[in-house]
Amino acid sequence: MDPESDQDVCAKWSETLRAYHGTSCELENELQSRHQLGLSExxxxxxLSGHCGGADEKVMMKDLEAEMYLSQSALSRTVTRLEKAGLVTRAACELDxxxxxLMLTAAGRERWEAARPTHEAVLRKHFA
Amino acid sequence: MDPESDQDVCAKWSETLRAYHGTSCELENELQSRHQLGLSExxxxxxLSGHCGGADEKVMMKDLEAEMYLSQSALSRTVTRLEKAGLVTRAACELDxxxxxLMLTAAGRERWEAARPTHEAVLRKHFA
DNA sequence: AATCATTATATGCATTGACATTCAATGCGC
DNA sequence: GCGCATTGAATGTCAATGCATATAATGATT
Structure with a gap:
């Protein structure tokens, strides 16, 4: 059932490619030039900010990995960059x-809040 | 007009990310393991095969670049890899x-035709 | 408690890609 | 014909990523 033609399928893929590349490219540029943040950062x-309902929720690398399209190694390095920039902290878990x-620092939260409208605006431009 | 909520816009982006990463990752894996081809290759x-209606149409790097989401430099290197693998030829244009x-070699056409069903199957799996 | 498999994360290495630069061919103005 | 800006493509350099592996803490088995 639902025998979509090769053309339909191909057109959907083309559209996905167009939307993905256009949007991620602009997100990357805008976030970098306005807020010194890469997209994955x-x-x-x-x-992290989403997980923090109120103040200082903690997130493990594993949890983070599950929510992102990044390999474990790439994620480890991304967090290292954020840590060096003073935007997140890594604290050893006491139980394990x-x-x-991982936790946002105050600076991290500020940076994210500053960048959020930029991110939002690009998405709106491409998808609204 | 059409005041889509932040949530709508965000959901569309999430869906684009999911579709893009899922599909391109599987394309990459399948094409590499079954046909020794990267996705951009x-x-x-x-x-190239599309431009060749019948036999031996020629395509310039510029034209190729316009049809792909790759930088000029990345494209140049991708073609270099294909050339080394004997799948395409670079011939200096006589007019300019x-x-x-660029032209597909016989081996290039064969490889593409062999890989096409794999590509098609992955797209169908994700979009049909 | 010694061994062994598993889990959470970090790191060495190779690949890929983007940006800036370079080089050669072209074509324009004079 | 001679400079000079432009264009098509290749290359140097560097950042980001993935895979494989290393390290280290846990937990299970004996």
Missing amino acids: FEVLQV RRANH | FEVLQV RRANH
Whole structure:
């Protein structure tokens, strides 16, 4: 059932490619030039801030990985960059010392809040 | 008009990300393991084969670049890889000797035709 | 408690891609 | 014909990513 033609399928893929490349490219440029953040860095901040309902929720690398389209190694390095920039902290988990608890710093939260409208505006431009 | 909520816009972006990463990742894996082709390499072969209605149409790098989401430099290197693999040829254009005419070799056409069903199957799986 | 498999994360290495620069061919103005 | 801006493509350099592997903490088995 639903025998979509090769053309239909191909057109959907083309449209996905167009939307993805156009949007991610502009997100990358805007976030970098206005807020010194790469797209995946912004996305990490976003997940961390989302998990923090109120103040200081903690997130493990594993959880983060599950919510992002990044390999474990790429994610580890992305967090390292954010840590060096003072936007997140890695704290060893006390219950399981293999794991890290990640947290936004105050600076991280500020940076994310500053960048959010930029991100939002680009998405709106491409999808509204 | 059409005041789509932030949520709508965000959901569309999420869906685009999901579709893009899921599909391109599987395309990459399948094409590589079954046909020793990266996705962008396959795409170059596809464009070249498409331009060749009958036998031996020629395509310039510039034209190729316009049809792909790749930088000029990345494209140049991708074509270099294909050339080394014997799948395409670069021939200096006679009218404008700065330019190259790209052509599929017989091996290139074979490889593309062999890989096409794999590509098609992945797209169908994700979009049908 | 010693061994072994598993889990959470980090790191070495190779690939890929983008940006800036370079080089050669072209064509324009004079 | 001679400079000079432009254009098509290749290359140097660097950042980001993925895969494989290393490290280290846990948990299970004996």
